[in-house]
Amino acid sequence: MGRMNVSMMRYLEGDHFRVLIAVEMGMKNHEVVPLALVSSIAGIHRGGVARTLNDLCKHQLVAFERSKKFDGYRLTIRGYDYLALRALCSREVVGSVGNQIGIGKESDVYVGGDPELNDLCLKFHRLGRTSFRKIKEKRDYHKKRKSASWLYLSRLAAAKEFAFLKALQERGFPVPKAVDVCRHLVVMQLVVGQTLCNVNEVEDSAALYDRLMALIVKLARHGVIHGDFNEFNLIMLEDERIVMIDFPQMVSIDHPNAEFYFDRDVTCVRTFFKRRFNYESEEWPKFDEIERKGNMDVMLEASGFTKKMALDLNKAYDDGNFLAHCEQELRNEDGEKEGGEEDSDSESESEMEAIREEEEEKDEEEVQAQVKAEKRQKIVLSQSTRFNDWLSDATNLLEDVDLSALKSEEGYDDSDLPDKLNHPQGVTVKESDSEEDEEDEEEVEHVAIEEQVPKAVKKKRAPGSVASSAATFTAEEIKRKLALDRKRNKEKIRLKVKGKQSAVSRNRKDNKNVISEYAGWI
Numbered sequence: 063m064g065r066m067n068v069s070m071m072r073y074l075e076g077d078h079f080r081v082l083i084a085v086e087m088g089m090k091n092h093e094v095v096p097l098a099l100v101s102s103i104a105g106i107h108r109g110g111v112a113r114t115l116n117d118l119c120k121h122q123l124v125a126f127e128r129s130k131k132f133d134g135y136r137l138t139i140r141g142y143d144y145l146a147l148r149a150l151c152s153r154e155v156v157g158s159v160g161n162q163i164g165i166g167k168e169s170d171v172y173v174g175g176d177p178e179l180n181d182l183c184l185k186f187h188r189l190g191r192t193s194f195r196k197i198k199e200k201r202d203y204h205k206k207r208k209s210a211s212w213l214y215l216s217r218l219a220a221a222k223e224f225a226f227l228k229a230l231q232e233r234g235f236p237v238p239k240a241v242d243v244c245r246h247l248v249v250m251q252l253v254v255g256q257t258l259c260n261v262n263e264v265e266d267s268a269a270l271y272d273r274l275m276a277l278i279v280k281l282a283r284h285g286v287i288h289g290d291f292n293e294f295n296l297i298m299l300e301d302e303r304i305v306m307i308d309f310p311q312m313v314s315i316d317h318p319n320a321e322f323y324f325d326r327d328v329t330c331v332r333t334f335f336k337r338r339f340n341y342e343s344e345e346w347p348k349f350d351e352i353e354r355k356g357n358m359d360v361m362l363e364a365s366g367f368t369k370k371m372a373l374d375l376n377k378a379y380d381d382g383n384f385l386a387h388c389e390q391e392l393r394n395e396d397g398e399k400e401g402g403e404e405d406s407d408s409e410s411e412s413e414m415e416a417i418r419e420e421e422e423e424k425d426e427e428e429v430q431a432q433v434k435a436e437k438r439q440k441i442v443l444s445q446s447t448r449f450n451d452w453l454s455d456a457t458n459l460l461e462d463v464d465l466s467a468l469k470s471e472e473g474y475d476d477s478d479l480p481d482k483l484n485h486p487q488g489v490t491v492k493e494s495d496s497e498e499d500e501e502d503e504e505e506v507e508h509v510a511i512e513e514q515v516p517k518a519v520k521k522k523r524a525p526g527s528v529a530s531s532a533a534t535f536t537a538e539e540i541k542r543k544l545a546l547d548r549k550r551n552k553e554k555i556r557l558k559v560k561g562k563q564s565a566v567s568r569n570r571k572d573n574k575n576v577i578s579e580y581a582g583w584i
């Protein structure tokens with residue numbers, strides 16, 4: 063017995079479950095659900111759904127099937143398990159899934175844990191697990207059915223078990239405590255003990271026999287018969303107390319075959335005790351002697367487990383007819399909705415709604431986070447704009463500089479210069495021919511601006527000094543400056559190369575001179 067692989071659940075997103083629920087809902091009246099239908103139920107565009115379905119196929123939560131009429135997707139058992147687990151997780155009932163502790167004919171039982179890691183028992187109903195494999199062979203018949211029987215019947219079995227567990231517990235019967243149910247999964251208390259079939263010795267077999275018979279009678283007095291009361295469905299605790307599990311065939315005492323079921327339960331216990339403990343009693347309870355004192359069967363019906371559901375389930379268990387409910391549906395072709403289907407639909411729809419709301423909340427949170435980030439960015443930007451402010455202030459001040467005063471004070475007359483040369487912001491020089499000159503001019507312009515800004519700022523503080531600190535250069539001045547620079551560069555004494563390198567270059571020089579001296583002689 064292995065472990066259920068639920069690790070994938072961590073990586074599945076809201077959309078995955080939305081699509082999974084859509085497939086589940088579609089399977090109510092489709093053998094395989096076409097992409098378009100999944101898309102319209104999930105409310106997600108086809109491209110998105112196709113991608114999500116691809117993921118789900120990869121993890122075997124849905125399977126793609128080709129049929130004669132159309133292709134589509136069907137929910138796998140694993141997908142159904144995931145849906146149930148996810149719903150119970152979000153209800154904070156289940157927090158973990160552990161090892162498998164039991165494989166029944168119609169169920170898989172696992173140890174689980176709640177969010178606080180207290181032990182739980184998780185029972186996944188798989189009604190018709192074996193029988194439905196054969197259904198594919200009987201396609202003609204299967205074609206007419208309206209819903210996926212294994213989904214419907216497994217859910218019914220779980221609903222029934224949960225309802226009975228609760229009712230029995232309330233009436234003081236020794237059963238595991240019912241915790242919750244979702245789809246085909248029943249969550250109950252984990253009983254730590256051994257099934258009676260594994261017990262070889264008991265302290266007092268007679269006392270145990272009496273207690274078991276008393277249990278059968280007590281059930282009957284409350285209006286029900288277990289129907290499968292045997293050593294496989296009884297767990298013995300350390301102190302030899304008995305706990306009943308598994309009541310799939312529990313029927314009302316008013317059932318037409320009630321006596322048969324009652325006698326079968328009694329005989330099972332008698333046979334087991336004779337075989338295992340070599341104990342045979344002269345006394346055993348008789349169906350006619352039962353005095354009905356309670357009406358658990360009636361109350362159960364009122365609790366939502368309808369007669370129709372009980373009938374469908376009993377037909378599946380008793381006659382092995384797992385499609386009995388479909389026959390019924392086909393007969394009522396004009397089609398009233400059945401209770402169980404409605405329940406499950408509303409459950410799935412509400413889950414879908416919850417997922418949608420969750421996603422909307424997430425979106426809202428994302429938007430809020432984005433707004434916050436934008437605000438933060440603005441603050442950072444506003445800090446860096448201090449420099450820009452300073453620059454624009456400086457530029458404004460420059461524009462205020464009174465150039466006419468400067469000209470008159472220094473005796474400039476630039477009336478014959480083009481307008482652009484008078485721009486207060488920088489220095490422009492007349493167009494030059496050579497590239498070299500252009501580079502030089504750019505450099506000069508750059509230097510001029512750098513020098514100009516702080517001077518201009520100072521000027522604002524002392525308006526009277528405008529003329530004396532003017533930073534504009536005329537073209538003539540720049541020309542002169544450049545010529546001076548070039549002259550200085552030429553006059554610069556070249557650095558002497560020393561050492562080996564110097565000797566090499568000296569030799570070369572000498573050779574050159576010799577060659578030029580004897581040119582024409584050789």
Ligand SMILES: Nc1ncnc2c1ncn2[C@@H]1O[C@H](COP(=O)(O)OP(=O)(O)OP(=O)(O)O)[C@@H](O)[C@H]1O
Pocket residue numbers: 163164165166167168169170171183185238250251252253254257294295307308310
């Ligand atoms: N509450 C529980 N606590 C501990 N173990 C449990 C519990 N419920 C079931 N089990 C274990 O799981 C096994 C199968 O459970 P159960 O009998 O309910 O399944 P089933 O499919 O109805 O089996 P079958 O129909 O073959 O009797 C049991 O034999 C028991 O060992």
